[in-house]
Amino acid sequence: MPSCPRCDAPVDDEARYCAQCGAPQTEDAAEELDEYVQRQAEQVAGSGGGGGSDGGDSGSGDAFPSKADLTDREQLWRRGSYALGYGTVVVALTRVPAPESWPLILGGIAVLPPIRRLTAEPLGSPLKREVMAGLYAVFALIGIALFVLL
Incomplete structure (x- = not known):
């Protein structure tokens, strides 16, 4: 029984691909894999690629435009959201045993830009x-109310 040249796992004589690592075992399988990868690369290049970072509400129709596509206002919104979100979470973590910390943590997380993508x-x-x-x-109002009342 031959072994895979990539991972040394035993493979059947008729196997086109290694069951362990997926490496092609014949020239035909290697050519087929190359053609598939080429088609996938052309499809991705034709559709505009990735660039799937979180964004604002730009009018381009892309839900998550790349950072270069964001307007100054959207970039300011994103930076402010990060600062406000992380700042609120850090302040809330200093008061973790207290009940008001939990709504503040949730509020800080809710305003973070990656939550929009999720x-x-x-x-x-x-x-x-x-x-x-x-x-x-x-969430911030609930946390502040709990802080004042308790």
């Missing part, structure tokens, strides 16, 4: 910036 799949589209700011405000 909510886009189950909801069908990313939440708008205003919704994210509203969630932050609700």
Whole structure:
């Protein structure tokens, strides 16, 4: 029984690919794999590539434009969201045993830009910036109210 040249796992005589690592075992399989990779590369290049970073509400139709596509206002919004979100989480973590810290942590997380990307799949589209700011405000108000009352 021959072995795979890549991983030294035993392979069947008729196997086109290694069952362990997926390496092609015949010239035909290698050519087939090369053609498949080439088609995939052309498809990705034809569709504009990735660039799937979180973005704002640009009018280009792309839910998550690359950083270069963001306007100054959207870049400012993103930077402010990161600063506000992480700042709130850090402040809340200093008060972790207290009940008011948990709504503040949730509010800080809710305003972070990556949360828009994470909510886009189950909801069908990313939440708008205003919704994210509203969630932050609700959680922050609950945390502040708990701080004052307790």
